[in-house]
Amino acid sequence: MRKLLKVYELLGGEEDIVNPTNELIKEGHILKLSNKNGTTQDRYLILFNDRLLYCVPKLRLIGQKYGVRARIDVDGMELKETSSAAVPRTFLVSGKQRSLELQARTEEEKKDWIQAIQATIQRHEQTMESFRHLNCSLRDDESTPPHSPSCVELGKRAPTPIREKEVTLCMKCQEPFNSITKRRHHCKACGHVVCGKCSEFRARLSYDNNRTNRVCIDCHAMLVGASPSPALLSSSSQRRRSILEKQASLAAEHSVICSFLHHMEKGSGRSWQKAWFVVPENEPLVLYIYGAPQDVKAQRSVPLIGFEVSLPESCDRLERRHAFKISQSHLTLFFSADCEELQRRWIDVLLRAGRGEEPQVHRPIVESVEEEGEELATVAEDENT
Numbered sequence: 587m588r589k590l591l592k593v594y595e596l597l598g599g600e601e602d603i604v605n606p607t608n609e610l611i612k613e614g615h616i617l618k619l620s621n622k623n624g625t626t627q628d629r630y631l632i633l634f635n636d637r638l639l640y641c642v643p644k645l646r647l648i649g650q651k652y653g654v655r656a657r658i659d660v661d662g663m664e665l666k667e668t669s670s671a672a673v674p675r676t677f678l679v680s681g682k683q684r685s686l687e688l689q690a691r692t693e694e695e696k697k698d699w700i701q702a703i704q705a706t707i708q709r710h711e712q713t714m715e716s717f718r719h720l721n722c723s724l725r726d727d728e729s730t731p732p733h734s735p736s737c738v739e740l741g742k743r744a745p746t747p748i749r750e751k752e753v754t755l756c757m758k759c760q761e762p763f764n765s766i767t768k769r770r771h772h773c774k775a776c777g778h779v780v781c782g783k784c785s786e787f788r789a790r791l792s793y794d795n796n797r798t799n800r801v802c803i804d805c806h807a808m809l810v811g812a813s814p815s816p817a818l819l820s821s822s823s824q825r826r827r828s829i830l831e832k833q834a835s836l837a838a839e840h841s842v843i844c845s846f847l848h849h850m851e852k853g854s855g856r857s858w859q860k861a862w863f864v865v866p867e868n869e870p871l872v873l874y875i876y877g878a879p880q881d882v883k884a885q886r887s888v889p890l891i892g893f894e895v896s897l898p899e900s901c902d903r904l905e906r907r908h909a910f911k912i913s914q915s916h917l918t919l920f921f922s923a924d925c926e927e928l929q930r931r932w933i934d935v936l937l938r939a940g941r942g943e944e945p946q947v948h949r950p951i952v953e954s955v956e957e958e959g960e961e962l963a964t965v966a967e968d969e970n971t
Contacts, residue, residue: 589610590603590604590608590610591604593610593613593632596651596652597639597641597651597652597653597654598644598651598653600653600654601639601654601657603634607636608634608635608636609634609635610632610633610634611633611634611635611702611705611706612631612632612633612698612699612702613630613631613632613633614630614631614695614699615628615629615630615631615691616629616630616631616688616689616690616699617629617688617689617690617691618640618686618687618688618689619673619676619687619688619689619749620749621687621747621748621749621750621772622749622750622751623750623751624673624749624751626689628643629641629642629643629655629688630642630643630652631688631699633702633703633706634660635660635706635709635710636659636660636661636710637657637658637659637660638657638658638660638663638679638681638703639654639656639657640654640655640656640657640658640684640686641653641654641655642655656683656684656686657683658679658681658682658683658684658686659681659682659683660681660706660707660710661682661710661714662681662682662743663679663680663681663703663707664679664680664681664707665677665678665679665700665703665704665707666678666680667700668687669696672846672879673689674689675689675690675691675692675693675695675696676688676689676690676696677690677696677699677700678746679703680743680744680746681743681744682742682743682744682793683744683793684744685744685745685746685747685777687746687749740775740776740805740808740809741775741789741790741791741792741793741805741809742791742792742793743793744793744794745773745774745775745776745777746777747772747777747779748772748777748778748779748880749880750770750772750779751878752878752879752880753770753779753878753880753881754876754877754878754881755877755881755882755883756768756779756780756781756784757778757779757780757802757880757882758778758780758781758784758802758803758804759780759781759783759784760882760883761781762877763781768781768782769781769782771785771800772800773785773800773801773802773805774791774794774799774800774801775789775791775799775801775802775805775809776801776802776804776805778802779880780802784802784803785800785801785802785803787800787801787802787803787805787806787810788800788801788806789801789805789806789809789810790809791809840866840867840868841864841865841866841867842865842866842867842870842935843863843864843865843931843932843935844862844863844864844865845862845863845923845924845928845932846860846861846862846863846924847860847861847863847921847922847923847932848860848861848906848921848922849861849863849875849919849920849921849922850919850920851917851918851919851920852902852917852918852919852920853918858906858922861875861876861877861885862875862876862877862878862879862881863875863876863921864876865890865935865939870939870944871889871890871891871939871942871944872887872888872889872890873887873888873890873936873939874886874887875887875888888912888919890912890936890939890940891939891940891941891942892914892940893912893913893914893936893939893940894912894913894914894940895910895911895912895933895936895937895940896910896911896913897909897910897911898910898911898920902920904920904922906922907922908922908923908924908925908926908928908929909921909922909923909929910923910929910932910933910936912936912940
């Protein structure tokens with residue numbers, strides 16, 4: 587009870603937690619990843635046996651130190667590790683009210699939080715299961731259906747939003763974003779990043795107290811039941827699919843190799859650009875180039891058979907480290923990796939593909955540099971304005 591009183595004071599009495607049924611499991615600082623630009627913000631988590639409080643610092647010298655920004659019930663909560671080379675030590679907490687992608691400062695801190703949250707979820711599920719058995723034994727005419735968060739319908743659970751920096755194209759119409767005429771928006775039902783035209787719909791969402799929210803064209807049709815106009819349909823789901831329409835995240839999930847690289851085409855007059863490169867397992871002789879890891883359409887595909895792979899020569903006058911190139915006839919593409927190991931792996935895969943040999947299936951490598959998101963979003967918007 588003393589610990590509960592201490593937390594009660596930290597929150598300035600904002601949350602009713604001083605209750606014999608409440609148990610404080612864990613509290614501490616954490617970083618919150620912004621879905622908009624990938625920056626981190628200092629936050630404070632307080633985990634109880636029945637809820638998780640997501641708190642923000644208050645700029646006060648005395649009294650209340652934190653304000654509650656969100657409450658997520660343990661009932662229906664899901665936990666998932668989302669760490670990657672680009673964004674390490676991250677995990678996702680999703681519930682009926684909200685989804686949060688959080689980042690720990692150390693691997694040990696991340697492990698402690700995951701273990702604490704997972705144990706709390708399991709304990710809650712065991713308790714609920716005991717109550718269900720008890721109710722069934724006492725009242726045969728009443729039963730509580732088992733909790734099944736994976737079957738929660740659209741709009742009843744807060745979505746896991748995709749980071750804006752990981753998308754350069756609208757995930758519905760596939761038009762490129764720019765800062766003036768094609769801005770990014772999140773569908774509040776599915777979490778996809780879409781343009782204004784593809785999200786000019788409104789629907790009431792149960793998880794947000796039945797308030798009206800911006801949703802995409804597909805979610806609106808499912809939630810409201812109204813069919814979109816023929817013009818919108820022809821520009822989205824009913825149009826012919828391009829050969830480049832291979833979603834980056836799905837391709838990377840089953841890839842021979844995938845990573846961020848800087849690239850430049852010889853004689854194009856363009857400077858180095860950063861992009862997301864994938865060689866899929868089901869097309870190991872083709873290189874796909876995406877603007878960002880979550881794009882639904884590739885910018886370009888390059889059949890690799892017949893290409894020669896080599897290191898740059900002095901006459902190429904490249905000033906980037908860990909560079910390599912592929913060339914065929916009148917086309918030469920230069921690449922620059924983030925590290926020597928990544929360079930070596932790419933050269934190995936491209937050499938095999940150039941000879942028409944399917945590479946050995948191995949764990950894909952996913953590497954990037956720290957500034958990947960903001961740089962990609964800025965470059966994509968500048969090019970399309």
